[in-house]
Structure formats: structure tokens, C-alpha cells
Amino acid sequence: MKHTENGIFLEADEYEEFVEHNTNLAEEIKEEILNGEGPKISLYEMNRQLIANMKPYGSEELEKAREVLMDWITKNIDNYYMLLCHEQRYYTLFDFTRMGVTFYELVDKIFDILEDFCQIFDISVDTNGAIAIWANWDDEVLPDCYYLFPYGKGVVRV
Structure with a gap:
């Protein structure tokens, strides 16, 4: 796996492991939130943070x-x-x-x-x-x- 300014690039054999890791991580975070633990952030704030990393429309x-x-x-x-x-x-x-x-x-x-x-x-x-x-x-x-x-x-x- 290589991190570059354009994102993460995976070798062909790394893809399944990467997807499995992120799926497991998402499930852990979901469980924490459902149990009242984990980050206290609204959906709006989460979207706001994601959008901030995008480039403005051309x-x-x-x-x-x-x-x-x-x-x-x-x-x-x-x-x-x-x-x-x-x-x-x-x-x-x-x-x-x-x-x-x-x-x-x-x-x-x-x-x-x-x-x-x-x-x-x-x-x-x-x-x-x-x-x-x-x-x-x-x-x-x-x-x-x-x-x-x-x-x-x-x-x-x-």
C-alpha cells in the first residue's frame, strides 16, 4: 500500500485485506455509537468534514x-x-x-x-x-x- 497526495494505491493482493479491515473498523465504530460510546458527532458534522476534503466544483x-x-x-x-x-x-x-x-x-x-x-x-x-x-x-x-x-x-x- 502506498500513500500519495492523490490517495492510497493498493497492490492487487492487498485489496481484499484493505476492504476487510475497513469493514471491521466501520462495524466497531457503529457498535460503539449504538452503545452510547464512541465519537459524539452529528451526521451533519460528519458530512461537513467529508465535504471539506472535496474540491469545489469546476x-x-x-x-x-x-x-x-x-x-x-x-x-x-x-x-x-x-x-x-x-x-x-x-x-x-x-x-x-x-x-x-x-x-x-x-x-x-x-x-x-x-x-x-x-x-x-x-x-x-x-x-x-x-x-x-x-x-x-x-x-x-x-x-x-x-x-x-x-x-x-x-x-x-x-
Whole structure:
């Protein structure tokens, strides 16, 4: 096994031993957590640490992310969308009620806002059906998760 700046490289005969070792280690940690022992870290913090080790999206990844967002919006049509980051106390409400605005314009506006103030590390649909966007304000801080979700029921017209 060789450790390099690009990761770990295994010889062909080392692979099974490596997988078995990591599987056993994961099972031990799982048991400790289930028994109330082991590290006290939330799933959010664990994801945050993992995402921090990723490289920010380049132009190719951003283009694929636009496709993910476009597909999600066309399946979750609403008059309003909220972009929310609890950790940063950040929220933006997107009003999609103006006649003639296209899905493309909405996606462009979302990306304009994100790219103006942060680096994007990951964009995906989360288990609750929202878009999870992992991004950070600068290189000195860990990324946070920004959630984009339909918010029509949260807007009350008087």
C-alpha cells in the first residue's frame, strides 16, 4: 500500500485485506455509537468534514449541477422557493409568480446568487426531496449546507 497526495494505491493482493479491515473498523465504530460510546458527532458534522476534503466544483460539475436543479424544479413546481442555511442564518425567497419567467431563468438566478458569494462543493437531491447545496463563503471555513425547497405554503398573502 502506498500513500500519495492523490490517495492510497493498493497492490492487487492487498485489496481484499484493505476492504476487510475497513469493514471491521466501520462495524466497531457503529457498535460503539449504538452503545452510547464512541465519537459524539452529528451526521451533519460528519458530512461537513467529508465535504471539506472535496474540491469545489469546476465548470463541468457546475453544468451537471444545473441539470440536476432543472430536473428537480420541473418535478417540484411551486410559486415560491426558499434557499436556507441555518448555520449562516441565511435565507432567500424566490418569487416565481411573475408571468413569463422560465425555469431556466429561475435556475440561472439561483446559480448567480450562489456563485456570487460562495464556492460550491456538491449539489444533490437529499432524502427529504430538497436540494442540498454544500458550499462555503471562503477557504478558511468549513462548508455549510444550503437547502432549496418549495415554499409556497410558507407565504401568506394578506
